[in-house]
Amino acid sequence: MLDYDQILAVTPYSLVKEKKAGFLLGIMQHLTAHHYAKCPEYRKLLDAFGKSPEKIKSMVDVPFLPVRLFKAHALRSVEKDEIIRTMTSSGTSGTAVSKIFLDRKTSANQTKALARIAVYSIGKARLPLIILDTSAVLKDRKMFSARGAGILGFSMFGRDKIYALDEDMNLDIKGIEKFLETHANENILLFGFTFMIWQHFYELLKKHKFHPDLSQGVMIHGGGWKKLADKAVSAEKFNQALNRVCGIARVYEYYGMVEQTGTIYMACDTGHLHASVYSDIIIRRHDDFSPAEYGEKGIIQTLSALPFSYPGHSLLTEDEGVVLGEDDCPCGRKGKYFKVLGRIKKAEIRGCSDA
Amino acid sequence: MPRQANFPQVNFLVKGDADPGQMPGFKPFPIFHPAMTGFLSDLSKVLRNDKEAGQYPDVVTFAFFCRSANLAALEKPYASLKKSCVGRGVTFHIAPSNVPVNFAYSLAVGLLSGNACIVRLSEKQFPQVDIICKAIQGVLHRKVHAGIRDYLAIVRYAHSDEINACFSRICDTRIIWGGDNTIARIRRAPLPPRAFDVTFADRYSMGVIDAEAYLALDDKYGVAVGFFNDTYLFDQNACTSPRLLVWIGCEETVEKAKAVFWGAVDRVLADKGYSNEPITVVDKLSAVCSAVLCLADIKVENSRKNTVMRVKLNRLDSALSDHACGGGLFYEYADTSLDALMKIISRKYQTLTYIGFDPGALRDAVIENGVTGIDRIVPFGRASDFSLIWDGYDLIRQLSRMVDAQ
Numbered sequence: 001m002l003d004y005d006q007i008l009a010v011t012p013y014s015l016v017k018e019k020k021a022g023f024l025l026g027i028m029q030h031l032t033a034h035h036y037a038k039c040p041e042y043r044k045l046l047d048a049f050g051k052s053p054e055k056i057k058s059m060v061d062v063p064f065l066p067v068r069l070f071k072a073h074a075l076r077s078v079e080k081d082e083i084i085r086t087m088t089s090s091g092t093s094g095t096a097v098s099k100i101f102l103d104r105k106t107s108a109n110q111t112k113a114l115a116r117i118a119v120y121s122i123g124k125a126r127l128p129l130i131i132l133d134t135s136a137v138l139k140d141r142k143m144f145s146a147r148g149a150g151i152l153g154f155s156m157f158g159r160d161k162i163y164a165l166d167e168d169m170n171l172d173i174k175g176i177e178k179f180l181e182t183h184a185n186e187n188i189l190l191f192g193f194t195f196m197i198w199q200h201f202y203e204l205l206k207k208h209k210f211h212p213d214l215s216q217g218v219m220i221h222g223g224g225w226k227k228l229a230d231k232a233v234s235a236e237k238f239n240q241a242l243n244r245v246c247g248i249a250r251v252y253e254y255y256g257m258v259e260q261t262g263t264i265y266m267a268c269d270t271g272h273l274h275a276s277v278y279s280d281i282i283i284r285r286h287d288d289f290s291p292a293e294y295g296e297k298g299i300i301q302t303l304s305a306l307p308f309s310y311p312g313h314s315l316l317t318e319d320e321g322v323v324l325g326e327d328d329c330p331c332g333r334k335g336k337y338f339k340v341l342g343r344i345k346k347a348e349i350r351g352c353s354d355a
Numbered sequence: 356m357p358r359q360a361n362f363p364q365v366n367f368l369v370k371g372d373a374d375p376g377q378m379p380g381f382k383p384f385p386i387f388h389p390a391m392t393g394f395l396s397d398l399s400k401v402l403r404n405d406k407e408a409g410q411y412p413d414v415v416t417f418a419f420f421c422r423s424a425n426l427a428a429l430e431k432p433y434a435s436l437k438k439s440c441v442g443r444g445v446t447f448h449i450a451p452s453n454v455p456v457n458f459a460y461s462l463a464v465g466l467l468s469g470n471a472c473i474v475r476l477s478e479k480q481f482p483q484v485d486i487i488c489k490a491i492q493g494v495l496h497r498k499v500h501a502g503i504r505d506y507l508a509i510v511r512y513a514h515s516d517e518i519n520a521c522f523s524r525i526c527d528t529r530i531i532w533g534g535d536n537t538i539a540r541i542r543r544a545p546l547p548p549r550a551f552d553v554t555f556a557d558r559y560s561m562g563v564i565d566a567e568a569y570l571a572l573d574d575k576y577g578v579a580v581g582f583f584n585d586t587y588l589f590d591q592n593a594c595t596s597p598r599l600l601v602w603i604g605c606e607e608t609v610e611k612a613k614a615v616f617w618g619a620v621d622r623v624l625a626d627k628g629y630s631n632e633p634i635t636v637v638d639k640l641s642a643v644c645s646a647v648l649c650l651a652d653i654k655v656e657n658s659r660k661n662t663v664m665r666v667k668l669n670r671l672d673s674a675l676s677d678h679a680c681g682g683g684l685f686y687e688y689a690d691t692s693l694d695a696l697m698k699i700i701s702r703k704y705q706t707l708t709y710i711g712f713d714p715g716a717l718r719d720a721v722i723e724n725g726v727t728g729i730d731r732i733v734p735f736g737r738a739s740d741f742s743l744i745w746d747g748y749d750l751i752r753q754l755s756r757m758v759d760a761q
Contacts, residue, residue, distance in 0.1 A: 045647050048654055288661055299636075345632065
């Protein structure tokens with residue numbers, strides 16, 4: 001059995017390359033064998049591809065599933081009655097959403113891992129929290145998804161939580177003013193999704209010429225830049241623009257996906273995304289899936305120690321990225337650090353369908 | 356009636372002097388009328404002398420198709436019908452967005468059948484489209500072609516039910532390329548009582564190879580080039596592109612033939628510099644995984660490069676066509692006869708490409724087995740060659756009216 005208490009007791013950014021490889025490889029071998037034994041679909045896949053848990057000799061050998069598979073198939077590695085929660089990705093309307101089945105243990109481990117990782121950006125104290133989203137996210141069951149899960153997950157690091165937007169997506173200026181009055185001279189935590197923050201916080205602050213003083217704030221945001229692509233918003237521009245309108249200086253992006261909730265990749269002060277000891281990333285060349293060199297662009301594969309109730313411990317994402325280095329980020333964190341370049345683009349279809 | 360004034364969003368790439376709204380009043384021509392063949396062969400000359408056109412193999416192929424010698428060859432089987440068949444009147448063509456030159460073939464068939472033609476192009480821009488339209492406009496405005504000048508309109512507009520309805524209202528035949536979704540969308544626009552649709556739906560195509568006959572061929576590289584043209588040239592997204600390969604022969608011979616065949620395909624892919632977009636690779640992997648979960652008894656072959664992904668089937672399943680994906684994903688099945696293949700053929704199946712078979716015998720098998728699919732049986736390398744018989748339709752007969760005199 002995997003001892004998750006022991007695994008999660010390891011300090012998140014403490015292991016250098018060789019040590020981490022030994023630590024995570026054992027977990028990956030164990031998880032692959034577990035899913036192979038307990039998830040018939042997973043076994044079918046590995047058999048068809050001629051792969052088996054015994055053949056895993058290093059991290060690059062761990063078989064990966066395309067993340068899209070979770071949209072079309074219900075994949076479970078524990079008994080149905082052990083599932084306490086099903087998480088869904090926030091697919092755009094009309095598209096299929098991923099279904100992730102969580103048992104008590106996996107769900108609890110997600111919370112613990114997230115806490116272990118977030119402490120590096122937020123600190124140990126529970127800070128007054130502004131959710132840069134609408135409270136409607138949690139009320140509308142259809143919207144309870146990656147966004148809802150993210151908000152719930154980060155809510156545990158905060159106290160006296162308020163939502164910056166009302167249910168009609170209007171900026172709650174009065175609420176924010178009152179909140180800042182109550183918590184004057186305190187550190188404040190702000191959490192939201194990159195796109196929501198830009199579209200519904202930054203843009204509205206500008207529009208209303210409302211400039212709250214958030215210089216004491218720490219902002220955590222994730223969810224990617226895809227929806228901002230047409231606005232040409234870079235991380236740098238994002239940070240500068242927010243700094244201009246509300247004085248916030250500490251803005252941290254994270255990368256993660258609902259299929260591997262908990263083991264998020266937080267950015268450090270340098271702006272690099274970091275793999276914790278509980279997870280890892282491998283960049284794959286698209287022409288043969290071989291691992292790319294550091295500095296070489298490719299498709300991101302994410303590996304996480306947590307997925308036990310579903311076979312999502314090794315996934316081929318639909319994002320492109322590049323590993324910038326390992327163990328030597330100026331911030332001092334050990335492990336790989338990387339950059340996400342965005343979603344892989346929809347192909348230009350040649351052929352006679354789709355007029 | 357669709358007038359430019361009413362529809363400022365309709366952009367005319369080719370237009371005569373009259374408004375397309377007047378087309379129903381025009382006299383239809385008999386099939387293969389010299390007015391039409393003369394126009395097409397002049398167009399062929401212009402395109403063949405156009406340096407820019409020469410850079411695009413698909414434009415060159417179309418120019419060749421319109422040569423007077425080829426038109427004469429196409430006309431031959433219809434010699435006995437020339438006295439009795441005239442155009443139905445007005446054809447309205449909905450061209451696909453992704454095969455640049457397809458609109459030109461559709462138009463040529465409409466003209467050869469004796470119709471006035473309205474062609475709706477997708478909004479996607481292609482240099483090939485511009486080259487051909489420019490040439491058409493030029494030839495059309497020569498004095499000698501004044502008689503058919505108003506018989507052509509090539510238009511482009513954003514998806515609009517309203518404009519579709521206007522052109523549909525005045526046509527006698529509507530030709531819808533572009534697959535199931537396009538057909539559903541265009542069919543929202545009603546047709547006159549006597550008019551009908553000729554539809555080109557989403558189809559599924561496959562190849563059959565006699566392993567021994569293949570191994571006996573001299574030019575394996577040439578076969579692989581032909582296969583490339585059938586598949587990778589359109590990222591395996593053309594409805595004619597084989598997605599399933601059925602190998603016929605004993606196990607040992609089939610394995611040997613497969614190794615030789617895919618080795619040659621690898622060389623051609625390398626020589627052509629073919630590559631997949633990252634998204635295509637992820638699409639293919641996702642499709643393979645889904646197939647593994649939905650179909651029984653599958654093995655994924657190891658491949659050196661992701662440009663060729665191969666799945667070995669130990670039995671044929673009628674759900675196979677649900678797991679197609681472009682960009683070089685092939686399902687392979689080996690057997691000693693075509694019986695298992697015939698059992699899964701549905702209406703969705705279109706082109707059967709072959710090596711080492713007698714096409715007549717294959718056609719007999721289709722008819723004797725009473726299957727509802729397979730409309731085209733063509734040699735390897737010729738899957739996407741346009742012909743007047745397409746998708747089971749004789750296009751000249753479909754677009755013309757037969758006058759019966761007893």
